[in-house]
Amino acid sequence: MTLISTHQLYTVGGMSLFLALIAFLAMLRTRPMRGAFSALLRPFVSSWRFFDQVTELPVMQIREVSADGTLGEWRNAILAPRVRSWNLLYHPHGNVFHAKQTLLQQSFIELTAEKRPTQLVEETSAFQLLRHLAETSRSDDIPPAAFQFRVGYELGDVFEDHLISPVIQ
Amino acid sequence: MIGPMDPLWWSEKLIAVAVIVQLSELLAVRSVYSDVGVWRWNTIRQDFAFLPQWCRRILDGGLRAGRFELVLVSGLVAAVCLLFRSSAALLAVMLCVSYLVALRWRGAFNGGSDSMVLTVLLSLFVARLFSAYPTIVFASACFVAVQVVSSYFVAGVVKLREPTWRDGSALGMILRTPALVGARIHQTSALQRQLPLRGLAVGVIGLELAAPLILISFPICLALVPLYALFHLGNAYLLGLNRFLLAWGSALPCVVFVSRVLSG
Numbered sequence A: 001m002t003l004i005s006t007h008q009l010y011t012v013g014g015m016s017l018f019l020a021l022i023a024f025l026a027m028l029r030t031r032p033m034r035g036a037f038s039a040l041l042r043p044f045v046s047s048w049r050f051f052d053q054v055t056e057l058p059v060m061q062i063r064e065v066s067a068d069g070t071l072g073e074w075r076n077a078i079l080a081p082r083v084r085s086w087n088l089l090y091h092p093h094g095n096v097f098h099a100k101q102t103l104l105q106q107s108f109i110e111l112t113a114e115k116r117p118t119q120l121v122e123e124t125s126a127f128q129l130l131r132h133l134a135e136t137s138r139s140d141d142i143p144p145a146a147f148q149f150r151v152g153y154e155l156g157d158v159f160e161d162h163l164i165s166p167v168i169q
Numbered sequence B: 001m002i003g004p005m006d007p008l009w010w011s012e013k014l015i016a017v018a019v020i021v022q023l024s025e026l027l028a029v030r031s032v033y034s035d036v037g038v039w040r041w042n043t044i045r046q047d048f049a050f051l052p053q054w055c056r057r058i059l060d061g062g063l064r065a066g067r068f069e070l071v072l073v074s075g076l077v078a079a080v081c082l083l084f085r086s087s088a089a090l091l092a093v094m095l096c097v098s099y100l101v102a103l104r105w106r107g108a109f110n111g112g113s114d115s116m117v118l119t120v121l122l123s124l125f126v127a128r129l130f131s132a133y134p135t136i137v138f139a140s141a142c143f144v145a146v147q148v149v150s151s152y153f154v155a156g157v158v159k160l161r162e163p164t165w166r167d168g169s170a171l172g173m174i175l176r177t178p179a180l181v182g183a184r185i186h187q188t189s190a191l192q193r194q195l196p197l198r199g200l201a202v203g204v205i206g207l208e209l210a211a212p213l214i215l216i217s218f219p220i221c222l223a224l225v226p227l228y229a230l231f232h233l234g235n236a237y238l239l240g241l242n243r244f245l246l247a248w249g250s251a252l253p254c255v256v257f258v259s260r261v262l263s264g
Helices: A006-027 A038-044 A092-113 A118-123 A125-136 B007-028 B041-048 B053-063 B067-084 B088-104 B112-129 B134-160 B169-175 B178-194 B197-209 B218-239 B242-262
Strands: A059-065 A146-155 A158-164
Touching: A006 B134, A038 B088, A038 B112, A059 A125, A092 A125, A092 A158, A092 B007, A092 B178, A092 B242, A118 A125, A125 A146, A125 B041, B007 B067, B007 B088, B007 B112, B007 B134, B007 B242, B041 B053, B041 B088, B053 B067, B053 B088, B067 B088, B088 B112, B112 B134, B112 B242, B134 B197, B134 B242, B169 B178, B169 B197, B178 B218, B197 B218, B218 B242
Parallel strands: none
Antiparallel strands: A059 A146, A146 A158
């Protein structure tokens, strides 16, 4: 009588090899998928590196610019929705909130990864999506006016901006 | 034989519920992907400029505002039908719709949960298409099980190498970051002052690293699977990650099935 069957030996052996491989891959520092075809493959490929590096997250702020050029106060563009008990299973606005945060982080990484002339930056889909994000977060109470947005980090009371848009009419 | 005694039957019904919830959520927030919303198709379609024109026409036809809602409804109808009848065709419709939804959001609407839903749908579709071949059915379930185990194990490995995770400070930071916890910020900020963060963080890392054991021993699998379900429930409550609860919830029956077979 043996302590471990051949079947179990193969299972444990195969499993050990598999774990060693994915542990090795997990240790490698990888960069987010970029390039033309990445948009098609990305849905099927996840790195599973949930919360691997917990650092400060970029924040978007917007301000209104009145017709006479007066600049309003900067305020956060992405606001968290209220949470109710049924949101444990069904949370449409909560998921839009998370999707906006992801859009902000991804676009911020895309736009700051390489130095590009301002005009080229403004033509990218990443910049335009950030612009839509800022545009749709403006208050309905204020009559349509020009606005400006910035993305950066909130460090205590100081805002360190890394990306600031021109005044958008 | 397809029925409640078959673990893949449970995966199928649970993924149907996950897809119903996900598509209903998207139909409830139509304004964000309308022509005046955040995710305007006219902007996102620029990412697909490299595709041949016929491909772009198909995407334009299905993903522009007005048409996209029809795509969502077709996926919703297929998911509701799947609750009552197992079918490879219904799974194929749900798979295509879920993939189009991910493309509409430049890869994923809700990160890893979209990938897990696609993994489960793809595997169940193959399993149902070749249901007469037990080896293919088992291989499909194995694919889901490997993805689930990898998802926990990789997450555990990357946390283990981070000093801020080992001392609990990363967990504390998550609980007080408004961008991650949303409206629960007051509760989670209070929690991070009261909870033994280091112990909790070590517990999370340990639970994630223990994932491979579920494929080696069936009794361990039966002990750990409820813990993973609780873990996702906690994440859904504190971080608002309800989609992860549903996606991983639908994958776990496949893991139980594979564990039972591998344990002999």
